[in-house]
Amino acid sequence: SQQGEEDPQALSIQEGENATMNCSYKTSINNLQWYRQNSGRGLVHLILIRSNEREKHSGRLRVTLDTSKKSSSLLITASRAADTASYFCATEGSGNTPLVFGKGTRLSVIA
């Protein structure tokens, strides 16, 4: 399976600090996406980075992709209590394969 694996499983930081989450995957991909899930709710798409891109920004989010290492990172700068959620990476394989999700990183931002 090309399932992504997030690291760490859980992360606790103070408000205002930066949060970094990592995702590793096994096979070649078309793109990698990050989603956010507030407790027990549906996932919300945050950002998509294509295999030929190395870095992408969206507001306080910065995503990097290293296809040689088969890894990605999500950086949330100047975190807020409202950023408390689980974050999932999802990979779309280079064949006709459905999006596959990792197990997520649980982020707690303490005010």
Added chain:
Amino acid sequence: EAQVTQNPRYLITVTGKKLTVTCSQNMNHEYMSWYRQDPGLGLRQIYYSMNVEVTDKGDVPEGYKVSRKEKRNFPLILESPSPNQTSLYFCASSLEGVGSGANVLTFGAGSRLTVL
């Protein structure tokens, strides 16, 4: 408002009693999918559909059925539910599906199912 709507949101049932979880999207999306989410296991895909009358198995299809008779609806059917199907279920849709390179999903709010 563009959305994916699932019903019911919460359900407690007993082993063997057939149930259907409905999913409807109002975005004219081609692709629809069902996931289940369990602690420690992340999201696992049950079934997906690329278009009307086209469905495919995901990673964990056993014990589930789906149908796609209309573009907007993609119900999940549990013919004979068992306790190991107790889970949080999500329906999702996207404008472009598998292989498009832009399979960005919109999720429903989830359906929490308990099978006793």
